[in-house]
Amino acid sequence: MGAPDFASLPHIGEAVRRKEDYRFLTGGGQYTDDVNLANQRYAVFVRSPHAHAAIKSIDVSKAEAMPGVAKVFTGKDVEGKMGGLPCGWLITSTDGTPMKEPPHPILAQGKVRYVGDHVAMVVADTLEQAKNAAEAVEVDYDVLSAVVDVRDAAKGTALHEAAPDNHCYKWALGDKAQVDAAFANAAHVTKLDLVNNRLIPNAMEPRAAIGSYNRASDEYTLYVSNQNPHVERLLMTAFVLGLPEHKVRVIAPDVGGGFGSKIYLYAEDVCLTWGAKQLNCAIKWTAERNESFVSDAHGRDHVSHAEMAMDKDGKFLAMRVHTDANLGAYLSTFSTAIPTILYGTLLAGQYTCPQIYVEVDAWFTNTAPVDAYRGAGRPEATYLLERLVSRCGWDMGLSQADIRKRNFITQFPYQTPVALQYDTGDFHACMDKAQVLADVDGFDARRKASEAKGFKRGIGYSSYIEACGLAPSNIAGALGARAGLFECGEVRVHPTGSVTVFTGSHSHGQGHETTFAQVVAARLGIAVDAVDIVHGDTGRVPFGMGTYGSRSLSVGGSAIMKALDKIEVKAKKIAAHLMEASDADVEFANGEFTVKGTDKKVTFGQVALTAYVPHNYPLDKLEPGLDETAFYDPTNFTYPGGTHICEVEIDPETGVTRIDRFSAVDDFGNIVNPMIVEGQVHGGIAQGIGQALLERCVYDRETGQLLTGSFMDYTMPRADDFPEFKLGHVCTPCTHNPLGSKGCGEAGAIASPPAVINAVLDALHGVGVKDFDMPASPGRVWEAIQSAKA
Structure with missing residues (x-):
């Protein structure tokens, strides 16, 4: 179905009120901080007060002796037991060498490198107990000189042994010789120096996470305020914790804004997931606003x-x-x-x-x-x-x-x-x-x-x-991406003709539950309210790359459309059987299947019921059911x-x-x-x-x-x-x-x-x-x- 046909379908171009807003406006939304699990403790992170310092020692004895404290984890507890946080995009410098990629430990090891760097995680029975204990963690710092302005970086004290000049890479694009030649022959040259100021993202909902572990099944669950739970799981299992992916479930419930700052795998997410097994309990952390200022990834600069x-x-x-x-x-x-x-x-x-x-x-x-x-x-x-x-x-x-x-x-x-x-x-x-x-x-x-x-x-x-x-993924891979950039959509038609869609895209305020429902309703000729959208759960959605880069409709929606193509093909075969016709002669529009040149027709609801109650069904040619999955990788x-x-x-x-x-x-x-x-x-x-x-x-x-x-x-x-x-x-x-x-x-x-x-x-x-x-x-x-x- 081409783009012009799609634009003319019912429901497309209509200002349908957002389906999700009722629960948000009536307090029925469920954000990560609304989730509470059995046997739950609370985490508070001890953060560096210095921009650059060597850690001479960390004394946790007083903190661990305080009431309700289960454990204080430091860099020594995780050193050698897991990898650091990975970077998802490899850039090659102009001289052909790969970018410098220093380790990024989930808890500081030997050194802190910015105000807010993770020094320790305190876990206690209550949030107040965890906060009190965090104040009692004694860290002896040897303060070093800091560099914060990018124009000073080359002459600043080295942050990492792997980058003694603080330089990560030099990247270039274009034909320098031809550009220089054009400038040499130009009638006029305009020059401009400018700064794109650094920004601090401030979503309405601060970051939050709850890590839990089930000893009986050896499975982890992470509830997290995140824009792409599948990528979070992939990075955490494959690159940091070394866990089988199917043993980790990541659930991102309602997310109160992200704007990019909730795309990433953060140290807190790994600490809570790993710590849950160490203490055999669920561990919850919710950032306070001042924590978000120092620890969320910033923008621009x-x-x-x-x-x-x-x-x-x-x-x-x-x-x-x-x-x-x-x-x-x-x-x-x-x-x-x-x-x-x-x-x-x-x-x-x-x-x-x-x-x-x-x-x-x-x-x-x-x-x-x-x-x-x-x-x-x-x-x-x-x-x-x-x-x-x-x-x-x-x-x-x-x-x-x-x-x-x-x-x-x-x-x-x-x-x-x-x-x-x-x-x-x-x-x-x-x-x-x-x-x-x-x-x-x-x-x-x-x-x-x-x-x-x-x-x-x-x-x-x-x-x-x-x-x-x-x-597309192959081009992105050639440019340094370490993951695919496709999207997945599953369309599950129920016996009554209603539909559930499972999408790898994730909503953090954009109205996916309405827009995607309009797309499906338009294509199948059913009511928008007959379509439910499920997202944000690696245990329910086949796979997905999340939401960023304004990709949800063009990529996520296209994956859903491809799944709908498969639904239509199979549904036409069922309809053809019911009407004793060839599926090549069956047309589908406005929720009805018709046979060209006749008055024969069956509704989408009839076909859906037949798929699940196959009393009159071409079982020799088709499996029962009407459930299809598709992956879409743009060109x-x-x-x-x-x-x-x-x-x-x-x-x-x-x-x-x-x-x-x-x-x-x-x-x-x-x-x-x-x-x-x-x-x-x-x-x-x-x-x-x-x-x-x-x-x-x-x-x-x-x-x-x-x-x-x-x-x-x-x-x-x-x-x-x-x-x-x-x-x-x-x-x-x-x-x-x-x-x-x-x-x-x-x-x-x-x-x-x-x-x-x-x-x-x-x-x-x-x-x-x-x-x-x-x-x-x-x-x-x-x-x-x-x-x-x-």
């Missing part, structure tokens, strides 16, 4: 230099980029892929730039590990490119719209110079619609009105493209894109920046539920604006202490920081998946930061501010204005 070569008319000829990427103290699960494969390959954006060369140096520092955060490499690429493109326009005397329009890709498929091939898109249509939605024609009048009040007004553009789906990424336009008003006396208007037009291909898509775009824009105006993770450059360790210091956006977003859509369906969908979950976070900062720079251009890095907080804006005046 790039320092880059970019250059664009142009002809005399502002046409792009070549681009050169160098980025220093901060990986933090250890390699997190997907960390190495973020500033390389998911960053460098997106630097073409929406533009016909014939040559691009990007070089990335990745460094270890005494900070929390850095990994994927909503968008994962794509926001970093878009921010750099869209800031650079706007600067090109200003340098060439062209508007932000004109510089983009004269360089847009117009012919598809389009092979970029950085590996990716876009299958479809209409960038001019997105731009044109966004300009109408933003009332660009009325901007000059609004600017004059702001100036009359003593304010500065600016408008900023961001025309983005992202790559979703992260596939290419999907490529959502669009244009976002932001309008800001700035008070130059205080530096306060107010977003007055924000308009976004996106191309997500076919849309199943526009209400859910709108919510995803709203959330993404809000997160992007948070980075652009407010959020910035800061470590003390001398001591390595986290200075933004709570909401008192790390500013999250609130509702009154946003205007009413205006959204529009253009649809060019994806050409290579059965749904024609592209993905929508990350778009807002990718496109909005450069739109905001370009608007800030447009507003401040008249007072002499030519450059500015995020966040545009009042103090930073005011200082930039004062510096320009000086």
Whole structure:
């Protein structure tokens, strides 16, 4: 069933209310912290107060003697008994050597490398007892000098013996010689230095986990707030604990937000699982918010230099980029892929730039590990490119719209110079619609009105493209992935005609239980309420790669569609038998099987019942039952894109920046539920604006202490920081998946930061501010204005 047919089916494109919201709104959801098991104890982690120190000794005697304490585990207890946390993506340096991959122990062994590093796990009968005992663990540290800024990493004290210069790898993409030649002959070159500020993810639900062990069956169960339980199980069993995979069950119940920070295998998860067998009890841990600040993987943190070569008319000829990427103290699960494969390959954006060369140096520092955060490499690429493109326009005397329009890709498929091939898109249509939605024609009048009040007004553009789906597996493997990137779907039709779907995708707020139900209901011609979606449990779902990279519908939904193809084939054979016809003459639509040229028909419900009550059934040809499983490995990424336009008003006396208007037009291909898509775009824009105006993770450059360790210091956006977003859509369906969908979950976070900062720079251009890095907080804006005046 092709994409155009799918888009016209009932239920597709309908704003069906989310099925899962009733339990969330009435307190019926079950999150990891809601789970309590028999014989359960509580864990508290002793964390390093130092960014870099040798551990001279750890005295746990006082702690273990305290009431209710079962055990205090340290690095000595696990040393030699298990592997360290693995990195899931191997990057090869430009000289052909593999990246440096230092050990990442689940409890520190000999050294701590960032504030929050795991030193010990205290297990006690109650949480209060565990907290008290954790205070009694005595650690003698020999404090070492710390390095936290990626620009200082090369000359800082070595974190790891395996990386004495703190350098992990040098990666490059593109033809440097051709790029250099293009620059040598360019009429104009625009240069830009910029920082993509480090962010701390803050999901509503902090991380939590419960490890348990059953001696009778020699089986482990881990309840965990995680985005991909199968990958969590695979990494933990195969690379860390050395356990048979079928002896470990990972259950991720309702998850209150993830945004990438819950993709990874964390040390706490392994400690609890392993410790459960050592103590023959369940062990529960729930992070407190201050723990999340220091221990969750952070996002972004790039320092880059970019250059664009142009002809005399502002046409792009070549681009050169160098980025220093901060990986933090250890390699997190997907960390190495973020500033390389998911960053460098997106630097073409929406533009016909014939040559691009990007070089990335990745460094270890005494900070929390850095990994994927909503968008994962794509926001970093878009921010750099869209800031650079706007600067090109200003340098060439062209508007932000004109510089983009004269360089847009117009012919598809389009092979970029950085590996990716876009299958479809209409960038001019997105731009044109966004300009109408933003009332660009009325901007000059609004600017004059702001100036009359003593304010500065600016408008900023961001025309983005992202790559979703992260596939196919063979290409990903060639690029360093250590796992497949397919998805699995099982469709189980019940005798009454209702359906249960088991998907390897995992919801952490995106509405999968509704969207996937709409897909199945549309295809089978049944009610949405007749479809249940099961996810997040390795004991029930055959396999899966989880949810990230806006892959759920385009990859997970396509796996379900492939399973539905098998269901339809078998169901037609059953229907043909019931109607005494050839299955080649049977057609299926709107829940009914008909024979071409006749009035014969049977319903889907009749076929389902026949499959399980096979009194009149071709048993010589078909097995009873109607249950099919399929795996889907995409042939290419999907490529959502669009244009976002932001309008800001700035008070130059205080530096306060107010977003007055924000308009976004996106191309997500076919849309199943526009209400859910709108919510995803709203959330993404809000997160992007948070980075652009407010959020910035800061470590003390001398001591390595986290200075933004709570909401008192790390500013999250609130509702009154946003205007009413205006959204529009253009649809060019994806050409290579059965749904024609592209993905929508990350778009807002990718496109909005450069739109905001370009608007800030447009507003401040008249007072002499030519450059500015995020966040545009009042103090930073005011200082930039004062510096320009000086």
